[in-house]
Amino acid sequence: MGKETKVHLVTGAAGFIGYYLSKKLLDQGKIVIGIDNLNDYYDIKLKEKRLNLLEPYNNFIFIKLDLADKEQIFNLFKTYQPIVVIHLAAQGGVRYSAENPDVYIQSNINGFYNILEACRHYPVDHLIYASSSSVYGANKKVPFEETDFVDNPVSLYASTKKTNELMAHTYSYLYDIPATGLRFFTVYGPMGRPDMAYFGFTNKFFSNEPIQIYNNGDFDNDLYRDFTYIDDIVEGIERLISHKPTGEVKHEVYNIGNNQPEKLMTFIETLEKCMSKSLGKEMVFEKQFEPIKPGDVPATYASTDKLQAAIDFKPQTSIEDGLQQFTDWYVEYYGVKR
Numbered sequence: 001m002g003k004e005t006k007v008h009l010v011t012g013a014a015g016f017i018g019y020y021l022s023k024k025l026l027d028q029g030k031i032v033i034g035i036d037n038l039n040d041y042y043d044i045k046l047k048e049k050r051l052n053l054l055e056p057y058n059n060f061i062f063i064k065l066d067l068a069d070k071e072q073i074f075n076l077f078k079t080y081q082p083i084v085v086i087h088l089a090a091q092g093g094v095r096y097s098a099e100n101p102d103v104y105i106q107s108n109i110n111g112f113y114n115i116l117e118a119c120r121h122y123p124v125d126h127l128i129y130a131s132s133s134s135v136y137g138a139n140k141k142v143p144f145e146e147t148d149f150v151d152n153p154v155s156l157y158a159s160t161k162k163t164n165e166l167m168a169h170t171y172s173y174l175y176d177i178p179a180t181g182l183r184f185f186t187v188y189g190p191m192g193r194p195d196m197a198y199f200g201f202t203n204k205f206f207s208n209e210p211i212q213i214y215n216n217g218d219f220d221n222d223l224y225r226d227f228t229y230i231d232d233i234v235e236g237i238e239r240l241i242s243h244k245p246t247g248e249v250k251h252e253v254y255n256i257g258n259n260q261p262e263k264l265m266t267f268i269e270t271l272e273k274c275m276s277k278s279l280g281k282e283m284v285f286e287k288q289f290e291p292i293k294p295g296d297v298p299a300t301y302a303s304t305d306k307l308q309a310a311i312d313f314k315p316q317t318s319i320e321d322g323l324q325q326f327t328d329w330y331v332e333y334y335g336v337k338r
């Protein structure tokens with residue numbers, strides 16, 4: 001077999017999903033160029049830790065840069081001529097988009113536009129980009145299907161992701177760029193994002209603070225979330241790389257979720273059980289129930305039929321298995337007392 005020379009560009013390589021995807025591609029011998037601006041939206045040490053784990057690979061090159069810098073993005077494409085682009089860098093978080101909207105426009109709209117323009121001028125085989133389950137807004141019909149109406153986003157974050165889908169469609173139509181958008185459903189796992197509930201709850205437990213659960217304390221009408229384990233997300237992306245859209249307009253959008261929504265309280269109780277096991281002693285959160293926050297949605301539930309038909313795969317990992325991986329990692333990484 002010849003030496004791999006095709007370059008895969010992973011944006012957001014120091015991020016949660018970008019790290020695991022880069023690692024998988026590097027393990028397969030692919031050349032990976034990773035970019036990230038290493039912003040401090042959450043603990044930068046975690047981003048540095050992920051990068052430290054990628055840096056020993058001699059088929060990995062990391063370049064610190066901001067998506068908003070069009071000239072640098074163009075230079076990057078000109079120099080490395082990536083054949084596959086997996087665009088994961090973005091400003092995440094639903095609630096933070098009410099606090100700091102500017103950064104969402106800069107990274108998720110201008111940044112995405114720069115990636116599309118670069119793919120237009122330095123043609124690629126396949127552009128895969130992160131969308132989000134948040135595009136479904138407060139839709140009531142479940143499971144959420146890719147053909148559902150998604151013109152009612154309830155946060156600026158969701159609007160930027162829906163906008164990305166529209167922009168990708170147009171660029172694909174106009175410039176024949178094969179592009180695939182992925183609507184991820186609440187991704188979790190070891191070395192995950194501290195801004196997400198499961199991680200934030202765990203941090204609070206170890207700093208002896210109560211956790212706030214935004215479900216009105218209404219367990220009959222609890223929030224439902226389709227939680228997706230990181231390894232399943234990476235497997236889905238990896239399989240889709242070689243599954244380029246072939247229609248008249250070469251643009252497709254897929255859900256990647258577990259197709260099995262869990263009540264928020266079940267998820268929290270499972271987290272307690274897993275952490276108790278990791279610690280070797282009982283762990284129970286002190287819970288405070290609060291009203292639902294604006295921008296939060298009552299349920300997310302992915303239909304995975306389209307994904308399965310395309311790549312013969314759907315996420316399978318149970319929250320028991322996935323959260324155990326998270327709590328084992330957390331106890332080890334932070335050296336919390338057993």
Ligand SMILES: NC(=O)c1ccc[n+]([C@@H]2O[C@H](COP(=O)([O-])OP(=O)(O)OC[C@H]3O[C@@H](n4cnc5c(N)ncnc54)[C@H](O)[C@@H]3O)[C@@H](O)[C@H]2O)c1
Pocket residue numbers: 011012013014015016017018035036037038039047065066067068087088089090091092093106107111130131132133183184185186187188193
């Ligand atoms: N994790 C989830 O549950 C989830 C759900 C739906 C969608 N997504 C989307 O998946 C993608 C990856 O998410 P993640 O969980 O790995 O998030 P993450 O925040 O861990 O990773 C994103 C990375 O992008 C980098 N970045 C942000 N703005 C940038 C910019 N302007 N220039 C360069 N780098 C920049 C950040 O420093 C970060 O390391 C994002 O697009 C996110 O919106 C994630």
